[in-house]
Amino acid sequence: MRVVGKPLPKVDAAAKVTGRALYADDIALPRTLHCKILRSPHPHARILSIDTAAAKRIPGVLAVITGLDLPIKFGILPVTQDERALEHEKVRYVGDPIAAVAATEEEIAAAACDAIEVEYEVLEPVMSIEAALQTPKDERIQDYGGPNNVHKLVALEFGDVEGGFSRADHVREDVFFFQGNTHLPMEQHSAIATYVDGKVTLWSSTQVVHYVHRALSKVLELPMHRIRVIGAAHGGGFGGKTDPFAHEIIVSKLAMITGRPVKCTLTREEVFYAHRGRHPVLMWVRTGVTRDGRITAMHFRSALDGGAYGSYGVASTFYTGALQTVTYDIPAYRFEGCRVFTNKPPCGPKRGHGTPQPRFALELHLEKIAHDIGLDPVELKRRNFVQPNTRTVNWLRVTSCGLEECTDRVINASRFHDRERRPGHGMGFAISSYLSGAGTAIYWNDMPHSEVQIKVDRGGVTAYCGAMEIGQGSDSVLATIVAEELGLQPSDIRLVTADTDTTPIDLGSYSSRVTFMAGNAALEAARKMRALLVEAVEASGRRIDDVTFEEASMLAEARFGTLTTAGSYTPPKIAGPYKGSGVGPSPAYSYSACVVDVDADARTGLIRVNKVWIAHDVGRAINPLLVEGQVEGSVYMGLGEALMEEQAFRKGLHKWPSMLEYKSPTFLDMPEIETFIVETIDPEGPYGAKEAGQGPLLPVPPAVCAAVHDALGVWIDEIPVTPEKVVEAVRRKEKGEPARYGPQRFPPIPYPPTIKVEPPPKDAAITAI
């Protein structure tokens, strides 16, 4: 291959690093108005009245709107349409939007927000999972779900779990907690809208132009063809820009009212409130193993602190139970999940969506089981590795799987088994898996998940796709695939992406789906285009290899007229035959393994990460440079979550909504990373490619905890592993108490009766069902 597999720079690298890329906040249209949003100072309150009269009188203020102007509810999932762009009845977290101002200057808009009088009836806030399970003192946060502040309950059982446990020689239970954290993208959310000739145009820093398009249509009550959503250059999302957001709807509405462009760029503090980050999850897991370490049954319970709204929460809840089986062959499996509402910014998808928390619990739990039965943890895990081309007990289809090779790579490179033994030094190992795109769309439909059109005219090639470049390299992958097929360089391909007027649909940059799905669509479109060129050249009596691309394209245009081709990708229908089976299936799974090397100080609890070895099965690296970038970025984020990041609250408020106080690692805190790319050439991925953007984060937190245990002999069963927790665990160990820091118990949860699902037959086809 000519360009696939080459470490070429990103096609948009120069524009990004030289500051010439046009981010939403850079767009400065004439007569733009600035929008500021008044937000709730209370975590939980009824709104009795909103008086905007004084704000409206301030010179320079052109419009002030409240929830009465935008009463229609929206939400990313069709089942939880529970958000309003502006709330006029009730606020559910500090930061919930109440009113918005469009003014000639940002300062005037801010002053106008300050001049809005809101009368509240303050309600008792619900700030923890435990509290949400109790009868509310005043009232429930949302008026659906239940009992109490429970949002969603699930209970599924696959295979004979009781039988599995009774076959076991050893059974162990553990409780873990993974604290919530946020995405912290460099670029704050920003959106600017115009209203011209009866049409709204919105430029936004979003990961999902299509879903924003749908939400705008619903709330603004405009047909989709009168709305255009364009993804502006993007400064990072990590899942934090995957919902339709209030400010996107607000600027559109204000543009409609004022007839002028309206812009809103969230402050850093507001980004912490927009959130949709990692759910805090409390987990309980019970596993039975045989004497030689084979898993006989597993029972996994999760309780997710969802924050105030639904967001992706129903999917997140299922995800905390879905992928355990994709790495380990678990013959009988029971999952009970619960999501609660609390008076905090809503949680949603962050890199790894709902799976880093259970992965942390699962890996540490197996580590402990290995210690119990005197087996090397790597060996125990290995004995249970899932095999390629199988179906899991919960019906997930596993095709290519590089777990063995990933494990070999990192274990050998780190010399894990003959690591240096000195006080305070330790190594930890963990594995993981992630989807290469969700197998089902957010809203139920039979249409493709990604579509690409290619136009060739007199030597120029343009590819059109709804895919949104968010820094992960989706533009580069599209250009590379089209270039490969047409015999060009990626820089020869012009791209038009993420514009609902001009590009065909792509569902968006989430669930690690773009390379796989848009890539397959691009491949199909490009191959069709190549076929046209070949046919035209051969009709002229020559061979495609003997003519330049320009010549070929002119011959083809002369022969066929306008040259366009299209391709699309629809994932195979492989979900299992049960309710809730839509979360988890993917056309392919990536695999990772990692080893973390630490020095931990028993006296101070300080941990220094010396090195991380990570191997990632990406199927095929379409661009190894981008894969390494994603892997390293994932390790960075994983270490931040493992060691310091914390979406903490005090007295109903976010404790530190600032980049200085919310601790996330700096360059100086990053250890050396050695990355190994493992290629298993997936049968369905474009050129065999799978995902790389999320999976490599997952093994990092459990590997850190395993390393801390290796170093100090204490278990930290709670993320983040802060020095004070380590010190406390060491104190307990020295006093002869259990050498552990972590949650003591899992609360009683009113799970519904378990739905029993027959596992797939042993010889289940691995093709679509």
Added chain:
Amino acid sequence: MAAELGPRAMFVAGGTDLFPKLKRRQFEVDSLIGLDFLPRAIRNRSDECVIDAGVTLAHASHDPHLNERFSGYAQAAGHVSSPPLRNAGTIGGNLCVDTRCNYYDMTYEWRKAAGFCLKKDGDICLVAPSSPRCWAVSSSDTAPMAIALDGLVTLVGASGERELPVTALYRDDGDRYMAKQPDEVVTCLRLRRSLNTRSAYVKLRRRGSIDFPIAGAAVAVELDGDRVESCRIVLSAVASYPLEAKAAEEFLKGRRLQEDVIREAAEIASKPAKPLDNADLSHFWRKRMVRVVVEQALARVSDQQPGLDG
């Protein structure tokens, strides 16, 4: 000029502390008086070193002479925040840097939601509601070191020029933390210690860069042979002013800086530190860490071992 403009005016040097606070409306002023006109030289003399207030932290941390003779001071300057802020921030500004509290270093909107506190716009302390005072934390990295090195500052104001020990710049009050007159400008810092002074600064913070100290120890010792003739130990970020560990200084006098002595001295030094729940990580842990940073700073002056911050 400052005297005429009164309390609605503030001096600005590098602006690295001031500008973010203006944005968060922690400071609300009508006028800023730029201090760009202040000289920016480091003057070395045989028995002292005079650093102009306008010298940047980056300049101070790289100055060869300071590194050689007042290495603790150069270390402290080099550990402030991050490289871009050290390029702009000045040593004068660092001496006058506002005290910190995570109920106070927040935006206007956040403070309004939390309820204003007595350091700005309110009348109670949210950290210690029963206390009539503010407990915001002195967070300068260089001030403790300047004190340990017997530093003197020159102040120039409407009523003339005066020189006083750096210690005398501060009060035990998180709100009105400076003892100088508001119209007085710090023009220079004079460090004097004899040639056999050894000094070190060890800073504790969560990350390798950017973060303010959550505990720190500035140590300067003069040795007579292998015994301590005199020494000063000043702690950062554990009180509303740079806290001098006097008992530990007394204890060390005449002793050798060996492991057990250092450990005991550090234990004594940490006693008066009373961190509260208004900075990063738990105050219990921070309190525990005071001993560690003092030990490391003493170990560093005894045999130049690196501390927590490498």
